[in-house]
Amino acid sequence: MRLKTFRGGIHPEGHKEQSKGQPVRAYLPKGELVFPVSQHIGKPARPVVAKGDPVLAGQIIAEADGFVSANIISSCSGTVKAIEERHTASGARAVCIVIENDGQYTLAPGIGKTPHNGTLSSKDILDAIKAAGIVGMGGAGFPTHVKLTSKNPEAIDYVIANGSECEPYITCDDRLMQDENRSIVEGLRLVLQLFPNAQGVIAIEDNKPDAIRAMEAVCAGEKQIFVQPVLAKYPEGGERNLISVISGRDLRFGQLPADVGCMVCNVATLHAIYRAVHFSEPLMERYFTVSGDAVASPCTMKVRIGTSAAELIEAAGGVKEGCTVKKVLSGGPMMGIALSALDVPVCKNNNALTVLAHDEVEKAQQQLTACIRCGRCTRACPIHLTPQMMADAAEHGDYEQFEKRLYGLDCFACGSCTYVCPAKRPLMQLFKQTKAAILAAKRK
């Protein structure tokens, strides 16, 4: 039988074999750890520690400020060195809490203990998630307790565990599903408890047979939870696409997954939910891939949030001998952000570093020509936009056309259009900046 998939999308080279086979090891950082107070969508958290304060691993160092916000947790024990502006992966400067790591990793009291005696209400689950500072770990960083707080929980009939991991080079979710298959299913069970009418579907791309086997092994005999292999295609893991693949429902422009009865959570988020609810363990570490053709030994590691990118590249064996690094991306090559400095911290929603000895963008830029109106971008767009017309509107500064008639704000910058463009036009960059400009104008 043909596997389920969506219309559009592309098939970039996976490059997953580089880091796939390596066993996962925990990496404990040596130097200072940096925690931006905004690692999520929404209002930045408010620091609750001051310079010189001693902190323990798992302690809340910045509290959620408002409903759409998340706690920031220290992932090491030590002293607060500074609260100052530092560069983050996005290139901008943001307020960060810098902690001098004492190397002991002394846990804050209460972590690791089961806080309940079997019966859990929805409120208990949501409170535990909120206290643990969990945000969407697939990349978006939307606070999970906000996402799971639904006005009408009965209306949700699909909870989709996103294990598709369509971005090239990255293998952290693949490894997580193999190592922590039980806790992912337990996490999914907790989310299902919030949505009584829902069934749980674990969506995994068919290029991860080991993960599919591992997940199927724990789901055997489950009535409410199924594993659904899907065709390996980029961007299968995009929320809209996954919903369309699993439930057959299409999100209209401006709709949220809950509007069509779906809820999508990354497998890493589910794992974190399980640890938070059953062990009172806040979000301190995550699976993280360091890969790319310029890294000596590409691998997936269990890293502490706040570790610097430079340290993680060293932990992965450093730069391969005889290699010149051309580009370092936070994330994968499709949606990742190019870094201009390596002293930036890993945030809750970062899942990989890709270190490349070649720069495709530079090559493409040299071959840039005018749009030939071939329409390949329109065919590749996974959410059925018309990139060619959007680019035209964006270049002429016609933001009304871009937003109102071409629905440009729905573009989630997957880069499929840019990947297929034979004229090598920088479409995705254009859309990203136009979206930012429109949203900035709206805030005014």
Add this chain to the structure above:
Amino acid sequence: MQAIMTATAAVGVIGLLLGLLLVTVDKKFKVETDPKEQAIRGYLPGNNCGACGYAGCDAMASAIVHEEAPVNGCPVGGASVAEQIAHIMGVEAEKTEKMVAFIKCSGDCENAASRAHYVGISDCVSAVASGLSPWTCDYGCLGFGSCASACPFGAITVENGVAVVNRTLCRACGKCIAVCPKHLIELVPDRAPYAVRCSNRDRGAAVKKVCTAGCLACKLCEKQCEADAIHVENSIAHIDYEKCTGCGKCAEKCPVGVIRLRNK
């Protein structure tokens, strides 16, 4: 022969009739325009830059006639145009001072340290949106020339990594100010002899790390100034041109030479 005659006559008659029709229509549907408006329009520069705040030179001319805009409202035309328009309107033009755009950064390839090689759309706004800066200084000129392409008068060029304004070509329309994502451009009086060529709002040590020509906020200039014209606010020196006498003592004392004579 006769065919040619007929054709000529026919075309001639049709032409005559259409001509008469045009004349009648022109008379009947005539749009009344103020001759003043036309005269003013004649003096306005005509590049429709919109710097006056109106949709173009036509709209500006009409606004002046209806006394909604001041006679010296066109920043591009400057004093001479204002005088002509004032003459038409029969009023006295207030003195306008010629302003020019000034780029508050001197972090060129020699002074500023490079951080990364930016690859992408070659435009300052795009570079800032992508988060990649070619320089270690977070405040300085990126040198991709968004201001230069926005300038309708070709007054800005990027030299050695920093935008530079040509004072004679600049008409102070302010388009570059609107487009600069780092907010580095300010209008200063053309007569202003000295200006601070830096916008870095960090403290001294942090500035020194990223640029050899950055304002350290040491306040030496403040202490030198007898006219109370230069002040350090938000860790950056700024000259108040209402008060500046142009004595140059601040520039003399500045340890990093960031206060400079403008024609240099």
